[in-house]
Amino acid sequence: MAESHAATVEGSGPSTTALAHHFEDMEQQREAGTLGMWVFLITEIMFFGGMFLAYTLYRSKYPDEFARGSRELSILLGGINTVVLIGSSLTMAMAVHSAQTGNRKKLIGFLAVTLLLGLTFLGIKAVEYTEKFEHHHFPGVNFKLGEHSETASQVAQKPDGAAAQPQAQKPVLDSKRVQLFFWIYFAMTGMHALHMIIGAGALSFLIYYSRKGRYTPEYYAPVELTGLYWHFVDIVWIFLFPLLYLLGLHE
Amino acid sequence: MISTAPKPSEVIVPPQRHYLNAGYGVKSWLLTTDHKRIGLLYLASITLFFFLGGAFATIIRLELATPAGDLVSSENYNKFFTMHGVVMIFFFLIPSVPAVLGNFLIPLMIGAKDVAFPRLNLLSWYVYNIGAIITLYAIIAGGVDTGWTFYAPLSTTYSNTNVMATGVGIFITGFSSILTGLNFIVTIHTLRAPGLTWLKMPLFLWAHYATSLIQVLGTPVIAITILLLAFERAVHVGIFDPALGGDPVLFQHLFWFYSHPAVYIMILPSMGIVSEIVATFVRKNIFGYKFIAFSSIAIAVFGFLVWGHHMFVSSQSVYAGMVFSFLSMAVAIPSAVKVFNWTATLYKSSVSYQTPMLYAFGFIGLFTIGGLTGLFLAALGFDVHVHDTYFVVAHFHYIMVGGAIMGYLGGLHYWWPKISGRMYPEGWAKLGVLTIFVGFNLTFFPQFLLGYMGMPRRYHAYSEEFQVLNVMSSAGASILAVGYLLPMIYLIWSMRYGPVASANPWPSTGLEWRTSSPPPPENFEKTPVVTWHAYEFKPRDQAEIVGEF
Numbered sequence: 032m033a034e035s036h037a038a039t040v041e042g043s044g045p046s047t048t049a050l051a052h053h054f055e056d057m058e059q060q061r062e063a064g065t066l067g068m069w070v071f072l073i074t075e076i077m078f079f080g081g082m083f084l085a086y087t088l089y090r091s092k093y094p095d096e097f098a099r100g101s102r103e104l105s106i107l108l109g110g111i112n113t114v115v116l117i118g119s120s121l122t123m124a125m126a127v128h129s130a131q132t133g134n135r136k137k138l139i140g141f142l143a144v145t146l147l148l149g150l151t152f153l154g155i156k157a158v159e160y161t162e163k164f165e166h167h168h169f170p171g172v173n174f175k176l177g178e179h180s181e182t183a184s185q186v187a188q189k190p191d192g193a194a195a196q197p198q199a200q201k202p203v204l205d206s207k208r209v210q211l212f213f214w215i216y217f218a219m220t221g222m223h224a225l226h227m228i229i230g231a232g233a234l235s236f237l238i239y240y241s242r243k244g245r246y247t248p249e250y251y252a253p254v255e256l257t258g259l260y261w262h263f264v265d266i267v268w269i270f271l272f273p274l275l276y277l278l279g280l281h282e
Numbered sequence: 283m284i285s286t287a288p289k290p291s292e293v294i295v296p297p298q299r300h301y302l303n304a305g306y307g308v309k310s311w312l313l314t315t316d317h318k319r320i321g322l323l324y325l326a327s328i329t330l331f332f333f334l335g336g337a338f339a340t341i342i343r344l345e346l347a348t349p350a351g352d353l354v355s356s357e358n359y360n361k362f363f364t365m366h367g368v369v370m371i372f373f374f375l376i377p378s379v380p381a382v383l384g385n386f387l388i389p390l391m392i393g394a395k396d397v398a399f400p401r402l403n404l405l406s407w408y409v410y411n412i413g414a415i416i417t418l419y420a421i422i423a424g425g426v427d428t429g430w431t432f433y434a435p436l437s438t439t440y441s442n443t444n445v446m447a448t449g450v451g452i453f454i455t456g457f458s459s460i461l462t463g464l465n466f467i468v469t470i471h472t473l474r475a476p477g478l479t480w481l482k483m484p485l486f487l488w489a490h491y492a493t494s495l496i497q498v499l500g501t502p503v504i505a506i507t508i509l510l511l512a513f514e515r516a517v518h519v520g521i522f523d524p525a526l527g528g529d530p531v532l533f534q535h536l537f538w539f540y541s542h543p544a545v546y547i548m549i550l551p552s553m554g555i556v557s558e559i560v561a562t563f564v565r566k567n568i569f570g571y572k573f574i575a576f577s578s579i580a581i582a583v584f585g586f587l588v589w590g591h592h593m594f595v596s597s598q599s600v601y602a603g604m605v606f607s608f609l610s611m612a613v614a615i616p617s618a619v620k621v622f623n624w625t626a627t628l629y630k631s632s633v634s635y636q637t638p639m640l641y642a643f644g645f646i647g648l649f650t651i652g653g654l655t656g657l658f659l660a661a662l663g664f665d666v667h668v669h670d671t672y673f674v675v676a677h678f679h680y681i682m683v684g685g686a687i688m689g690y691l692g693g694l695h696y697w698w699p700k701i702s703g704r705m706y707p708e709g710w711a712k713l714g715v716l717t718i719f720v721g722f723n724l725t726f727f728p729q730f731l732l733g734y735m736g737m738p739r740r741y742h743a744y745s746e747e748f749q750v751l752n753v754m755s756s757a758g759a760s761i762l763a764v765g766y767l768l769p770m771i772y773l774i775w776s777m778r779y780g781p782v783a784s785a786n787p788w789p790s791t792g793l794e795w796r797t798s799s800p801p802p803p804e805n806f807e808k809t810p811v812v813t814w815h816a817y818e819f820k821p822r823d824q825a826e827i828v829g830e831f
Contacts, residue, residue: 052804053395062471063472067464070467088532092529210519210526
């Protein structure tokens, strides 16, 4: 591959200034950047993997409690957020395409829409979190399930009463185990939201420099790499939504 | 380009311009993106932590010289062995070879100007130091006593020491390890010089590639584990403490999923060093190049499938135990492939017994003992007998100290002329390696016997019948300490007073020897084109090396 590199070096304009000193040419620099991003995303998969493992373990151990906790989540809000995020991935892909074709106006536009959709997602997430705190669904000493739930009060009175229940009735749910569900919910969606915030920061950075005209069809690696990251964060949510929200649907 | 070994009569002139005199002043070091300077920055940081960890070990060995717990209280003893482990593992062994020698050598060995992401490389050093400073704060503020394993619920709920600060320190430092691994993977993939195909690469690069895979795949898991542990400790909601409905064994699984492969982060780079040294000092093409190269990858892959052997007695099912036992033994195959191939390279060769080669011999012998006792521990029945005894302590010190540090010091001597432009004093260096070898064996061999006899680890007092062996161990530790101080003193001395080194003093075949010592800031005057295999040596009487570029 090294032979083919030599030909492209004498590109003019911003492409030569964007070439770091230790690369032979833009192609090599782009290759390194893309591979670096993919390796970084693999570390992200392993990072989230630890939490997915915890989820898998406790869900298989306590399926009823997980279903009970899941029913407290709003499928409507979660569903809207899913649509919002998928939409943002589409606009992000359009932004990368606009950068490739050198359409600066479209690039700025699509980046702005992506940012807006990302912020919408975070806004809806904030509404959901507030609701959870108000209903005492955040795990800890103040944790309780809703008043209309008879199982919760039973649990509060006799936490070890599971054996005494007749079989025909619904199984008594252990409040601690429902808390485990909510803790995993907060840990995973919180970590996801943190990644969204970082992504929004990256998008703002891109918009700022697009307006300055830094990106050209020869050099748009930052747009492309942010795109990869944004799609990754999107895909994590595609897994989180059914695992957390849709779990309690059957019954 | 100098490509021949100098004749003794020749006066060697150091290069006019090199990376060490390319800029002066604190700023030229702290803001450098030169991989060679960053390697030296790491060298300074980890050396500091090596001697800090050594100081904790000294206290441990002093306490254990007598059966009664008379030097430190049991609480403080818990802190000292914990901090010894934390400092040595996370702040010395993990970064040791990759961050110092890997950083310095990988771009040189592949004929590149720098690593793929020089600024991330510098960032990784800062991240390391931030984590290190936070951990130092935890140590000064009173230490931590959970053992370096941080098992829940002791770490999440019951320990009253600085678990939080230590955890945060390790969490942050983990990112420096990820950045280093990421950088090396991309560097080796994209920046190799024209003609340098994968199967022409020096084995040092294969070893570092495998190491980087582990760093990139394993470290994020310990990061999320520590994060969950920290939250659990801070707000008492979480997933590990049974009092909160959680499962403490989940912590052990997550912890060892990183921490077992972490052992291979420590040993694989040293194996790469030994491959380089053995080939150079017998002046022969290494035996079984492809087998050694792919055994590094095999160790990285198998290494991720054996973590359960740390939990044979932690409520893990017997069937899982059997699978993990089998897989743990399977790691011995790629490890043995390496040892056999090094030995086969030595067969019927004429060896130059210079210091790096002596370290390599030390590595091969001590690693073999450490590896074989690892097989004992992988056997389910025997492991129950020696679980949490000094047998385990001796085993992993043979791997990490006898193996990893021997390789690290061997590599430091081997590449010292390239790094500093000066030769180390050979006589002192030979005395050093001998002292380390004797001291090491006297320290840790008795611990195999102690463990087999049933002395548990992590206690500050023991029965009287164990005293003779413990005194031997403590005596060995003081010899070992002298052995480690020697290289530090004479290497620093040699930076100023050592004889000036030629570009290729051994001589060897690698690209790093085909540029001046020390190399210029951009490594090579022109991009090399590689036409030779990594270990293509000419016969000994012809001093020149194969290939020009």
